[in-house]
Amino acid sequence: MKRNSDKPIKLTEVCLRDGSHVMKHQFTAEQVWKVAKALDEAGMHYIEVSHGDGLGGSTLQYGRSLVDEMKLIETAVEACKLSTVAVLLIPGIGTVHELKKARDLGAGLVRVATHVTEADISAQHIHLARELGMEAFGFLMMAHSAPVDKLVEQARLMESYGAQAVYVTDSAGALLPHEVRERISALRQSLDIEIGFHAHNNLSVAVANTLVAIEEGATRIDGSVRCLGAGAGNTQTEVLLAVLDRLGLDVGIDLYKMQDLAEEIVAPMLPRPQEISKGSLVMGHAGVYSSFLLHAERAAARFGLDSRNILVEIGKRKAVGGQEDMILDVAAELAKTKQEV
Numbered sequence: 633m634k635r636n637s638d639k640p641i642k643l644t645e646v647c648l649r650d651g652s653h654v655m656k657h658q659f660t661a662e663q664v665w666k667v668a669k670a671l672d673e674a675g676m677h678y679i680e681v682s683h684g685d686g687l688g689g690s691t692l693q694y695g696r697s698l699v700d701e702m703k704l705i706e707t708a709v710e711a712c713k714l715s716t717v718a719v720l721l722i723p724g725i726g727t728v729h730e731l732k733k734a735r736d737l738g739a740g741l742v743r744v745a746t747h748v749t750e751a752d753i754s755a756q757h758i759h760l761a762r763e764l765g766m767e768a769f770g771f772l773m774m775a776h777s778a779p780v781d782k783l784v785e786q787a788r789l790m791e792s793y794g795a796q797a798v799y800v801t802d803s804a805g806a807l808l809p810h811e812v813r814e815r816i817s818a819l820r821q822s823l824d825i826e827i828g829f830h831a832h833n834n835l836s837v838a839v840a841n842t843l844v845a846i847e848e849g850a851t852r853i854d855g856s857v858r859c860l861g862a863g864a865g866n867t868q869t870e871v872l873l874a875v876l877d878r879l880g881l882d883v884g885i886d887l888y889k890m891q892d893l894a895e896e897i898v899a900p901m902l903p904r905p906q907e908i909s910k911g912s913l914v915m916g917h918a919g920v921y922s923s924f925l926l927h928a929e930r931a932a933a934r935f936g937l938d939s940r941n942i943l944v945e946i947g948k949r950k951a952v953g954g955q956e957d958m959i960l961d962v963a964a965e966l967a968k969t970k971q972e973v
């Protein structure tokens with residue numbers, strides 16, 4: 633495979649963080665232990681563990697965790713001999729207090745996530761993480777929703793705060809391969825730090841998009857085993873590993889061990905199979921934040937609506953992560969209009 637970077641590919645497994653949305657934030661310590669241990673034994677580079685909405689996300693607005701995320705982070709750190717445990721932090725949801733606590737428990741990397749046009753709110757947390765001796769990466773969410781020059785401008789801000797990598801985060805699973813190519817290529821030409829890519833498989837192009845990202849020079853890649861991530865899940869880690877192997881790219885992770893983890897540990901945990909349902913498809917199609925799926929389904933049941941109509945309206949209003957309350961407002965409005973007709 634021809635790549636526009638000679639740096640090694642480093643994978644981050646996100647099922648214990650992005651998958652928390654699917655699990656309605658009800659991960660048990662035993663589940664986290666088993667998954668983290670198996671990932672570590674397979675040679676996974678980074679394992680992200682946090683509430684689905686990042687540190688501090690366990691609230692009424694986003695959904696309460698069954699087990700305190702700090703306990704889950706501690707459990708994952710104990711289960712790992714070689715993998716680095718990572719955390720996600722959205723400034724304002726997570727604070728420096730949680731970041732310090734996670735670091736004290738052994739988390740080695742924080743990904744500071746902001747909406748694609750709001751990188752300026754990441755400065756404090758990136759600075760602090762570096763001071764604490766952690767690796768610190770920027771994570772620009774809903775990357776499909778801004779023009780390429782805006783994405784570049786915002787990534788450069790994160791670089792200037794000390795981020796060691798910046799991710800193109802396709803939160804809605806809406807990007808198509810040529811759009812990923814444009815974005816990664818523009819970042820590669822403008823940044824001196826590594827570039828990452830985080831996909832959602834709502835349009836069934838997550839693996840293809842990830843390959844394009846790697847070709848263009850992305851070296852930090854996210855996946856979720858058995859697609860255990862919001863919406864239709866992320867780039868399916870074990871599938872990506874098989875494809876990379878066919879392309880002659882050895883990233884040092886054991887494919888069979890990842891397949892066994894997917895089949896024997898993760899699949900039995902899933903509340904329902906991770907597939908491209910009409911809800912996740914509409915998110916990719918309408919460009920809606922993947923974590924909104926369960927919130928929209930709940931609101932649809934409550935107001936007797938089709939969740940797709942709620943999601944499409946949310947997409948039109950350009951709701952961003954953190955605006956989960958808007959889903960209820962939209963559902964109430966749609967229900968009222970339906971009654972009036």
Ligand SMILES: C[C@H](O)CC(=O)C(=O)O
Pocket residue numbers: 650684685686722745773774801802803804830862922923953
């Ligand atoms: C908080 C979000 O779930 C972060 C993420 O994984 C995404 O935007 O995608």
Ligand SMILES: [Mn+2]
Pocket residue numbers: 650803830831832861862922
């Ligand atoms: Mn995600």
